[in-house]
Amino acid sequence: MSLYKLLSPKAFVELLQKETVRRVIPVDSTWYLPNLKRDGKKEYLEVERIPNAVYFDIDRIKDTNSPYPHMAPTIEQFNKGMSELGITKDDVLVVYDRIGTFSAPRCAWTLSMFGHNPVFLLNNFNLYKKAGYPLDTAKKTTYSGYETTSYKAHINLCSENVVSYETILDLVQKGNLKKKYNVYDARSLGRFEGREPEPRPNFPSGHISGTQPLPFTELLVESNALPESPEATKKKIEQVYKNLDDTFDPTKPTIVMCGTGVSACIVKTALEYAGITDVKLYDGSWTEWVLRSPPDLLANNRD
Structure with a gap:
């Protein structure tokens, strides 16, 4: 059973308007296969993103001690990555990638494995963009606009x-x-x-x-x-x-x-x-x- 839910662009925009207590944070997790020679991190900084999005790097928030590319992180590695992004356990996270549906499900799965709730998977960025919803195209120099937190996940469901x-x-x-x-x-x-x-x-x-x-x-x-x-x-x-x-x-x-x-x-x-x-x-x-x-x-x- 999935621990995260799909969210249409329309439902996402409605969530932003209705949620007045918790922060709703878009999470850009764009990642490309090596042969495509594209850089999701660079595109996040230089091209476009959903306003107020952070960038979750699946090449970094992983088991860095493993020789294999994308093994699930340890709870310590996960907490460190989430803290650096300025995320708290009360935040509503809406994950997407600029391809449409590629690396975002991996990010949503990772978030769910460490007990973050709620997590939504935007279905999807291309439809969001096509509908004319807001985009941030200003150049950025950091992968999060939020202050560092002390994120503490207490479970690992991996x-x-x-x-x-x-x-x-x-x-x-x-x-x-x-x-x-x-x-x-x-x-x-x-x-x-x-x-x-x-x-x-x-x-x-x-x-x-x-x-x-x-x-x-x-x-x-x-x-x-x-x-x-x-x-x-x-x-x-x-x-x-x-x-x-x-x-x-x-x-x-x-x-x-x-x-x-x-x-x-x-x-x-x-x-x-x-x-x-x-x-x-x-x-x-x-x-x-x-x-x-x-x-x-x-x-x-x-x-």
Whole structure:
């Protein structure tokens, strides 16, 4: 079950007008794949943002001790990052990214894992902009306009919402991954099938045995938004299942993955929005699998 909710641009603007007690803080979490050679942090400072937004850097507020790109931060790392942004536990956070729906679900997931409430996912910035709602285009020099706080999260839900490499490895080696879980990979079909390169140089494409492709782009609609209702989202997912010959067993829990744990959160959000419960994230995803799995398993990554 998702711990954050989708919010339309219209509902977001209404929330800004109605909320008179708590601060409503937009959270820009724009991040791009390395091959696109774009910088979300730089664009936040120099291009445009929703007024009063802070910038949540998923390349920084993470487990900096891990060799893998976007592993969930420790509670200490999370608290430090939130404090530096000037966020308090009473703030209403509305997360977005300038792509539309890409890195924002990862940020919303991270915020929720450490108990921040409420958290909303704006659906989405492109529609907000198209509707003519306010934008701040002044050049900035800092990633937050708020004074530093002493943010104190007291819970970390990652252990019960994240699947480890060791768990995936054991399931694959015993031939039980597909038997016990619905496992979906959010990367493109070409990357999943080993026909297209990964965005990281000299990195093999392919997939883990027992997983199924569920490219996140197939779940989005106009302006890279998620469908506007749970019913429409469920219908969209079912159509993608059919197109890809995917299966879904409602009696099994579900695991989502991708390249580094970012776009998997898009699929997780969509599945949960459609009413599917017990969806966990393989945080290390394809990057960790390639770097850690035994040669014989990696050689069979195109089954």
